[in-house]
Amino acid sequence: MKLRRLTMENFGPYVGKHEIDLDVPSSTPVILVHGENGRGKTSIYNAIRWCLYQTTTDRQGRERSTHSLMSYDALDIGEYFMGVTLEFEHDGDEYQLERHVQAARRPASDAALTFQTSLRQDGHFVPGEEIADRIANILHPSIARFFLFDAEMLSQYEALVDEPGRDTELVRNSIERILGLPALQLMQADLRTLRTAAEAKQLTTVKATKRHDSLVAKIQQSQDALAAIDGDLQSLQDLAQQAEAERSAVSDELRQFIDVQADVRELESVEEQERQEVEAEKRALEQVKVMLAAGWWAPMVAPVRERLAAARAAIAAATANIQADATDRFLIHLLEHAAEHDRCDICEQAIAGPTRGKLVSRLEELHARLKTANDQHQALAGGVKAQDALQAFDDADLLSRLRQGEVDVRRSRLRQHTLANRGDELRRRLRDHPKAEISSLEHRLNLAGERIRTLQAKTAERRLDRAQQASELQGLQKELQKLPGADPRTSTEFAIYSALDGVFEEALSDFRSQLRIDVQDEASAIFRELRTEQGYAGLRINDQFGLQVVDLNDRVIGEISAGYSQIVALSLVGALNRCATRVGPVVMDTPFGRLDVGHRERILRFIPSLAHQVILLVQSGELDRDRDLRYLAGKVGRELTIQRVSHQSSRIEATGVEA
């Protein structure tokens, strides 16, 4: 990575747009930016950090809010906009990273800001969601401290000299990232992913193999069962054929008796019907017997009905006569009274002369009729008595039932007779034929037919079993076909990846150790170049990249000064830059503040070799242009000075060498 240009607008003390051309040749890698305290050196440092990561920290290492980075003068005049553009080259591609914030009014917090970021790679915009990853890939935030070197934040570098502590893991990771270890770790992770995948595949294969074996066993069982069913079916078919042959043979035998076969069957039917008719006759006869027992007087029903009619007629006649007799008696009473008094009681007219003669004649006539009255009563009594006696025998329904009963009996007897005749005829016809033999043959024929039907039912049942078994077998075979084959490559693959992982792990460990040794050697070499105290023999870097200064006897020097801590940190930064797979610019803010003249001279001499691009943000107290610049002779590509505009605004001017 090499910085080309930094453009700041309303950032820190830089009101309006300010551009810094940072593009210098590798032969003159140093860019000197002079500025007194409070002029805006750290703002340049922060602008680069903020543009890259949208964050920066204060001297205590705390994250600063973005709105606090905005120019107060710009905000005072209503310009609520801030932007930084960083143009740089990396791996042959040109990048332009722009980051802006905008507020509708003077922002009191970052919440009032609208952030906008764009990254162009060779003129093409990178999708917004990929920008952070793309920047991290170029210069990861965790390693920025080794490129964006703020000597005022020495504490973070002093930590490197401390015993391994809370941040050592972070430091170690950062250093390893610079050294390119994550790429190797990623490779190892990829390798492990491959191994895991191979393992999973192998497990699947093992499982598939087990399932395969299980399926094969089941298929074998299913095939055996199917074969058994086929055997059964064959047996059933054989038996059915035998039964069919038997039936056919019997049928052939019976065919010679075909003429008499019908007679035999009819005779059996006739005999059965005869038996049924006998029973029918018995039932009908029994009914007649019951009727005759209870209605023995049936023959007298008709005469009784005639007698009843006569009795009823006699009763009616006697009744009529008796009534007439009563009327006559009343008339006699009236007529006798009229005759006695010569006067009619009804019409109150006198009776005399011829009328009286008629009256006497009428009375005689009436008296003559009264003589038969007793006979009429006797006739009535006789009629009633006869009627009472005969009514018990007036049952026409009995006759009807008796008649029907006799008809039933006679009809049954007639049928029996007919059947008997037919039976006799049939028996005569069958007399010369072997009825028993025919019956036996017919029995055998029936048995054969029954056996065939049974076998057919069993065959149908077994065919269903077979279809079911065949379907099951087909399913198993399909499942077997779907199983991945037992591929020996999977186990080989897994073994290879496992071995590679082991090898890689070992190689990575060795590489890490070697890198540490390389970094340690480089850092020690730089340290020795920079030191003025000859008793400090070099640096030792432990596994966690903790730094220790050792004496000539390789003993750790427990307590070193703040200045030496800075030298140690610079040694590490230099060593890392030399060993890093990714080279980047080094921006050093106030790098000489704690150094004495001797060390400053040494470091100034060293700085051009520190990186291919070194931006030194210095103040006059730590770097005297006339005195110290000679140590950088021929290595300064550009020299700039931050000029005061107001107490809170500055501008940058080119004051020295132009690249």
Place this chain on the structure above:
Amino acid sequence: MSPTERVRVTVGLTPAGSEALTKVMSTKWFATEMDAYKVAIAVALRSEINVDQPLVGVTTKFNMGSLDPDGKLVALIDSVFGARAGDPGALAERLAEQGLGIMATKLLDHEERLTDVLGIPSDSPSSPES
């Protein structure tokens, strides 16, 4: 009934009557001889035959109480003969003797139908011969 006549408590048949009874029973129309005996009385009553002649050589067959437990037999005889009935038992015995003879002759010798013998009109459409 004359004062000298004793009321019969049993009835029977002469040998001829018994033979006729056997024949009638052979027709299988009757469950018991008593049933045939009583039917024969009704047949005789219907025939209005002369039963004035007393029977000779009668062998007792039934007790009148068993023969006519509900009194219907005597009632029927009385309704036909009225005051002429005399001793209903004796009359019944003579009627049965005559009736059995008629039945045996008609059923067996003349092969008449039972209903014809009993005097039941054969106006049924369900006659097997029809």
